[in-house]
Amino acid sequence: MIPAQFEYVAPTTLEDALQALADAGDDAKIIAGGQSLLPVLRMRLNAPDVVIDLGRIESLRGVRDDGDAIVVGAMTRHADVLTDPLVRENAFVITKAVEVLADPQVRHRGTFGGALAHADPAGDLGAPALALDAEFVVAGPRGTRTVAAEDFFVDLFTTALEENEILTEVRIPKRAGWGAHYEKFVRVAHQWPIVAVAAAVKVDGGTIREARVGLTNMGSTPLRARAVEQALVGQPATDEAVRAAAASAAEGTDPPSDLNGDADYRRHLATVLTRRAVLAAAGA
Amino acid sequence: MTVDGASYTDDVEPRMLLVHYLRERLGKTGTVVGCDTSNCGACTVHLDGRSVKSCNVLAVQVDGGEVTTIEGLSQGGELHPMQAAFHECHALQCGFCTPGMIMQAIDVLNDNPKPTEEQIREGLEGNLCRCTGYHNIVRAVQAASGQTAVPAAIEESA
Ligand SMILES: Cc1cc2nc3c(=O)[nH]c(=O)nc-3n(C[C@H](O)[C@H](O)[C@H](O)COP(=O)(O)OP(=O)(O)OC[C@H]3O[C@@H](n4cnc5c(N)ncnc54)[C@H](O)[C@@H]3O)c2cc1C
Ligand code: FES
Ligand code: FES
Numbered sequence: 001m002i003p004a005q006f007e008y009v010a011p012t013t014l015e016d017a018l019q020a021l022a023d024a025g026d027d028a029k030i031i032a033g034g035q036s037l038l039p040v041l042r043m044r045l046n047a048p049d050v051v052i053d054l055g056r057i058e059s060l061r062g063v064r065d066d067g068d069a070i071v072v073g074a075m076t077r078h079a080d081v082l083t084d085p086l087v088r089e090n091a092f093v094i095t096k097a098v099e100v101l102a103d104p105q106v107r108h109r110g111t112f113g114g115a116l117a118h119a120d121p122a123g124d125l126g127a128p129a130l131a132l133d134a135e136f137v138v139a140g141p142r143g144t145r146t147v148a149a150e151d152f153f154v155d156l157f158t159t160a161l162e163e164n165e166i167l168t169e170v171r172i173p174k175r176a177g178w179g180a181h182y183e184k185f186v187r188v189a190h191q192w193p194i195v196a197v198a199a200a201v202k203v204d205g206g207t208i209r210e211a212r213v214g215l216t217n218m219g220s221t222p223l224r225a226r227a228v229e230q231a232l233v234g235q236p237a238t239d240e241a242v243r244a245a246a247a248s249a250a251e252g253t254d255p256p257s258d259l260n261g262d263a264d265y266r267r268h269l270a271t272v273l274t275r276r277a278v279l280a281a282a283g284a
Numbered sequence: 285m286t287v288d289g290a291s292y293t294d295d296v297e298p299r300m301l302l303v304h305y306l307r308e309r310l311g312k313t314g315t316v317v318g319c320d321t322s323n324c325g326a327c328t329v330h331l332d333g334r335s336v337k338s339c340n341v342l343a344v345q346v347d348g349g350e351v352t353t354i355e356g357l358s359q360g361g362e363l364h365p366m367q368a369a370f371h372e373c374h375a376l377q378c379g380f381c382t383p384g385m386i387m388q389a390i391d392v393l394n395d396n397p398k399p400t401e402e403q404i405r406e407g408l409e410g411n412l413c414r415c416t417g418y419h420n421i422v423r424a425v426q427a428a429s430g431q432t433a434v435p436a437a438i439e440e441s442a
Contacts, residue, residue: 001320008298008344031345038340039322041299051298055345079334103410104391105325108334109341190323190409 003041010053014060014139014168017052021164022141024050030166031055032075032114035106060113060168063087069171071137074113078102081112091172093128093180093200093212093281100124100182103190113167116152119159119221121256122192126153126222127214128182131198134172140165153221178202181280183273184216187260193217194260195269197225197249199277201232208232208282218253218270227251228274237282242275249274285346287312288356296343302336303327305343306353314355314383318412325411328384328391329353335391337410354383357390366390366428375424377415385411389425398429 006029011017021028029048031037032055040046054060060075063084070086081087082098101107101115101124115125116136129149136147138161147160154160161167184196196216202209211232213225231245250267257263285292287310294309306312306329315338318326322340329338330352338351357364363371366386376382385408392399392407399407404425405418413421426432 002301002304003299005297005299008342010344010347031342034342034345035322035340038301038342042301042320053345103325104395104407105328105335105337105388105410106322106340108331109336 001042001044003038004044004047006041006048007050008053009050010056012056012058014057014166017054017057017166018139018141018164020050020052021166024052026163028052028163030117032117033077033110035102035110036114036118036120054166066171069135069173072112072170072172074111074117074167074169076112078107078110078112078115079104082107090174090176091128091132092175092178093131093182093198094125094172096180096182097124097128097184097196097198100184106190112170116170117159117161117167119153119155119157120192121156121220121222122217123222124182124184124193124196124216127196127216128198129170129172129214130222130224131200131212131214132172132175134170136160136167137169137171138165139168144168146171156220175200175202178210179281179283181277183277183280185269185273195255195266195273197270197273197277199274199281201237201278201281203237203282206236208235208237211278213249213274213278215249215253215270215274218250218255218266220254223253225249225251225270225274228278232278237279237284239275239279239284242278242282242284246271246275246278285343285348286350288351288353298342298344300343301339302329302331302341302343302346302351303338306338306351312353312355315353316380316383318380318384323410323412324381324384325388325408326381326384328387328411330387330391333394335388352387354387357386364390366393366424369424369428370421373420373424373427375416375420381411381413381415385413385421389421389428392425393429398431399425401426 027049180200198214200212227248235241249270255266318324327338
């Protein structure tokens with residue numbers, strides 16, 4: 001199928017894009033990489049009057065060093081995030097998640113900001129962003145505001161973004177020297193996870209000093225496994241200790257039941273994948 | 285846009301997909317559509333040097349861009365080495381997945397000229413084949429990367 005008719009605008013500056021969004025009212029859609037939007041339009045699940053392409057706005061692309069944080073432009077393609085040395089050094093769990101996100105062709109088109117703005121509960125970038133305390137920089141008609149990851153993800157496919165706002169970049173506090181892993185459980189190649197776990201840990205002399213654990217597809221938004229994080233601190237990076245801490249991974253979650261598995265199965269997966277992710281992150 | 289080395293200027297409806305532009309406007313029917321969900325990879329082409337699924341890109345997004353399709357690979361009547369390797373290693377049965385498979389296989393080698401078998405399989409993750417079981421496809425990519433003995437016939441035709 002092909003999409004319904006729409007008008008297409010391709011601004012070259014953020015200001016022009018915001019203006020186009022304001023002019024179009026509520027029947028406009030932004031297109032970034034199009035890897036989630038085009039399937040939706042082709043299935044006619046949505047039929048906007050105007051489609052605004054961010055693909056020609058150079059300032060939204062690329063990763064830069066900003067002191068104690070790295071800043072990833074919303075239009076940075078997955079493939080470029082994957083090979084970026086700043087991301088690898090300071091936010092390795094993101095590198096690990098992008099490595100297993102979709103397939104090479106989709107990674108060549110899809111963008112960091114597009115995936116986060118899409119807010120698919122099974123999307124692979126939400127849990128790592130949440131686990132790393134990322135901040136979302138959002139531009140709108142009244143200027144720029146910053147939204148904490150905790151507040152950005154509101155519900156299934158719903159973020160704190162207003163209709164007239166554009167996500168411009170994501171700031172991620174640096175965590176150099178942390179170990180990280182993204183453990184994704186899928187049944188078929190290049191697909192969204194049934195459950196996945198993002199883990200980043202700071203290990204010093206065999207002891208876990210700090211830990212961040214994010215869960216994918218264990219509720220309507222990405223979630224932090226705070227009970228696990230707390231239980232890990234001060235523990236040795238051993239199978240026994242990590243297994244005990246991971247047992248509480250499903251605490252406070254509300255996983256879906258679907259054809260891939262029911263909620264109980266997902267709760268079980270969360271504990272198993274958390275153990276694997278933390279052990280891999282700790283290099284144990 | 286530039287397609288297979290030739291420049292084209294057209295007015296198209298914004299909703300036209302790149303794959304339909306290639307097939308219906310330019311007559312480049314070598315690029316095929318195999319699914320409705322952007323899963324199969326049969327429509328893979330190179331856009332500005334990187335593989336993309338042309339069913340999941342709007343033609344207007346490619347304004348000013350450079351596209352290479354399966355039809356642009358052979359030079360002077362000679363098969364591209366990857367095409368020759370697919371031919372030689374019997375890497376196709378019905379052939380429907382082949383145009384996309386070859387375009388993606390070339391992308392894999394552009395990224396990494398000497399991939400391991402596992403890296404080849406990961407690189408072809410977004411391309412489905414209903415016939416071959418993938419084994420000979422992987423062999424073809426290994427042959428094209430010069431990592432397995434290339435049968436004489438490949439050397440001659442390449
Ligand atoms: C075959 C296939 C397999 C996939 N597998 C996975 C997978 O395993 N894991 C995974 O996480 N994802 C997967 N994806 C989705 C992929 O990650 C997409 O790239 C991503 O979800 C959307 O990014 P995009 O840049 O393509 O955004 P688009 O599709 O262009 O946009 C998505 C949505 O976000 C909005 N939007 C985009 N950018 C902005 C912005 N800057 N500001 C405000 N709103 C914005 C758009 O209006 C739209 O509603 C897959 C996609 C395909 C086709
Ligand atoms: S036709 Fe494009 S991925 Fe199947
Ligand atoms: S040869 Fe038939 S689908 Fe691959």
